[in-house]
Amino acid sequence: MDNPLARKLEHFVRLSDADHLWLAAALGPTRTVAARTDIVEEGDDPTAVFVILDGWAGRYRQLADGRRQIVALLLPGDCCDPHVFLLDRRDHAITALTTVTLARIPGPAFLDLEARSPPLQEAFRRETLITAAVQREGSVSLGRRSAIERMAHLFCELHVRLATVGLAAGNTYPMPLTQVDLADVLGQTAVHTNRVLHDLRAENLITLERRRLTIHDPARLRELALFDPAYLHLTEHAVDR
Amino acid sequence: MDNPLARKLEHFVRLSDADHLWLAAALGPTRTVAARTDIVEEGDDPTAVFVILDGWAGRYRQLADGRRQIVALLLPGDCCDPHVFLLDRRDHAITALTTVTLARIPGPAFLDLEARSPPLQEAFRRETLITAAVQREGSVSLGRRSAIERMAHLFCELHVRLATVGLAAGNTYPMPLTQVDLADVLGQTAVHTNRVLHDLRAENLITLERRRLTIHDPARLRELALFDPAYLHLTEHAVDR
DNA sequence: AGCCGCCTCTAACCTGGGTTACCCTCGCCC
DNA sequence: GGGCGAGGGTAACCCAGGTTAGAGGCGGCT
Numbered sequence: 136m137d138n139p140l141a142r143k144l145e146h147f148v149r150l151s152d153a154d155h156l157w158l159a160a161a162l163g164p165t166r167t168v169a170a171r172t173d174i175v176e177e178g179d180d181p182t183a184v185f186v187i188l189d190g191w192a193g194r195y196r197q198l199a200d201g202r203r204q205i206v207a208l209l210l211p212g213d214c215c216d217p218h219v220f221l222l223d224r225r226d227h228a229i230t231a232l233t234t235v236t237l238a239r240i241p242g243p244a245f246l247d248l249e250a251r252s253p254p255l256q257e258a259f260r261r262e263t264l265i266t267a268a269v270q271r272e273g274s275v276s277l278g279r280r281s282a283i284e285r286m287a288h289l290f291c292e293l294h295v296r297l298a299t300v301g302l303a304a305g306n307t308y309p310m311p312l313t314q315v316d317l318a319d320v321l322g323q324t325a326v327h328t329n330r331v332l333h334d335l336r337a338e339n340l341i342t343l344e345r346r347r348l349t350i351h352d353p354a355r356l357r358e359l360a361l362f363d364p365a366y367l368h369l370t371e372h373a374v375d376r
Numbered sequence: 377m378d379n380p381l382a383r384k385l386e387h388f389v390r391l392s393d394a395d396h397l398w399l400a401a402a403l404g405p406t407r408t409v410a411a412r413t414d415i416v417e418e419g420d421d422p423t424a425v426f427v428i429l430d431g432w433a434g435r436y437r438q439l440a441d442g443r444r445q446i447v448a449l450l451l452p453g454d455c456c457d458p459h460v461f462l463l464d465r466r467d468h469a470i471t472a473l474t475t476v477t478l479a480r481i482p483g484p485a486f487l488d489l490e491a492r493s494p495p496l497q498e499a500f501r502r503e504t505l506i507t508a509a510v511q512r513e514g515s516v517s518l519g520r521r522s523a524i525e526r527m528a529h530l531f532c533e534l535h536v537r538l539a540t541v542g543l544a545a546g547n548t549y550p551m552p553l554t555q556v557d558l559a560d561v562l563g564q565t566a567v568h569t570n571r572v573l574h575d576l577r578a579e580n581l582i583t584l585e586r587r588r589l590t591i592h593d594p595a596r597l598r599e600l601a602l603f604d605p606a607y608l609h610l611t612e613h614a615v616d617r
Numbered sequence: 618a619g620c621c622g623c624c625t626c627t628a629a630c631c632t633g634g635g636t637t638a639c640c641c642t643c644g645c646c647c
Numbered sequence: 648g649g650g651c652g653a654g655g656g657t658a659a660c661c662c663a664g665g666t667t668a669g670a671g672g673c674g675g676c677t
Binding site: 279322 | 435437439440441443444445447448467468508509511512513514515516518519520521562563602604606607
Binding site: 522523564565567568571572 | 663664665666667
């Protein structure tokens, strides 16, 4: 209902009132993490699931010489599965890009949830598949889109993803990333990120000020980005416009 | 026992003889797919799992203007989960890069397998997580590694992955990809792929002839690639040397 | 044998994006 | 108020990698 995870899942599968209640009940106490600090600590219970309730986080990996690549952005409603860390002991980290509020679903509660409600199970399965699809689309961007297409694509994707959790107001949404963060998502330097931002503004496609992004011409931005929202697999609303 | 999937899973978890038998029994009849044709057809049973027994395949996505990015390489022992296609109806495809032999585990048989054997369940879970880690590392390469580092990294990764299914002989292994395919994996042009290949040879790091790659100086290649095999999460052998 | 198509390899040229080195603004702290 | 640090914005220069255009090699087909 008022939590972004429920909102998102509702886009995949129709959930009953009972599902909403169970889901809300499964969420443990919330925790707040300051910007620029890592979220999942070593030794966290790997069977629990973290849910971002507010703020943006990033999954990233840093090379030995300092180069950083943000491999995924985690927005409100996104889950991160610390059991990745069972395996991936320190092969990557998740950092809070803004102040982040998160809840935790303990492992048993999560299994119980899935066992109790087939729709919820289905919804979580879709969640997982879509996360993977977003990841693949990121590889396509990094490998085959130019800098400006890449940024345009990211802005289109964020628009859709934020809209599904009710965080976009028409064609405008919060964009709390610094240009350095953005560069680390897009696989560019911060200088070039600034240039591309300049170009998008000059084309009158967007404005970005005081941490809010406005898309002036969604159709043209999508065309430039070669953006096809199919990979996000949303059912109805929010995909168009 | 002699199938590459069993070999790979054995690296994650110790499997009993019974596990091996069950696994072998679950594999349905094999199918052969010609090079350059798509593997998963529309309308395939989405609950089944395909296992590559021989040959190389690639998960790719093609942009409207023809640019192609191969997002993952599927080697013998790798699984592909056509239930991705439940969601991702035609947002990407899997193609045989060589002639491919594959087996199919029907959905119910797969569930049965996991229910019957906790080690197998654990092994498949790891398989999934590692696949995701490989994907992330690919993004790091595309975003933050230079062309030569990227190719070196790919060659190191393939070495480890093929070794775990017994397809590398010391420092040499089959490399059936054309330079065009390689370019589509690495997010470059074929011309540049050729140049980089030239440079790696000139540095005396590798030879590649008649579809076999030999790594002459694994330590130096890894250093150049900033390759850290941690993300592949293999337990013993095959990682070092 | 001769042709054709796919693949490798190379050279010449050009450009997108990296590098370096600044300045400016704004918010925070003393 | 003044100092300081983080972030945004630019300019000048340069190089990694894209583009275009061909030249050989090799295997399969007729």
